[in-house]
Amino acid sequence: MCEPATILMMATATQAIGSVVSGVAQSNQLKRSAAIDEANAQTALQNSINIRNAGAVNANRQNRIGRRAGSKIRTAGAKGNVVVDLDNNLDAQIDNAANSMLNELDEVYKAKINAQRQEVQSRNFKSSASNKRASASSSLLGGLFGAGKAVTAGAYKGYDAGYFGQPLLKAGET
Secondary structure: OOOHHHHHHHHHHHHHHHHHHHHHHHHHHHHHHHHHHHHHHHHHHHHHHHHHHHHEEEEEHHHHHHHHHHHHHHHHHHHHHHOOOOOOOOHHHHHHHHHHHHHHHHHHHHHHHHHHHHHHHHHHHHHHHHHHHHHHHHHHHHHEEEEEEHHHHHHHHHHHHHOOOOOOOOOOOO
């Protein structure tokens, strides 16, 4: 059978170690989660770049469509000495050329809006990662403070019970 002072010290040590281990485990989990958020932030930022590039490609495609339509209108007008007015069959082609320019602007606008959304998402992930790293440090400190609290409480209980401040009796002594 163990003496009560030994049991008290073992229980105190177990509580202290458990507090430190718990703090370290929670800190490590938060650090892993922060790393995932950082990776997600980088992915969102790359997505914004890809969206802008795709928008530029689509805008260039619309520009080419408009230039082709304009070229056809000019060619048809030059061949037939046609004056473009409301009664001319080239009106539809002129409208298509104008619409392709609007589509070009629309592609740029949509890409810009979607890229900005990705950039906001990237900033949110970075902020979340920063918060998790701060919480990881707090968890580690919390574990250490919990260990200190357990040791202090154990020492107080031992002193209150009279285990400290007087010599311990060995087995068989009274």
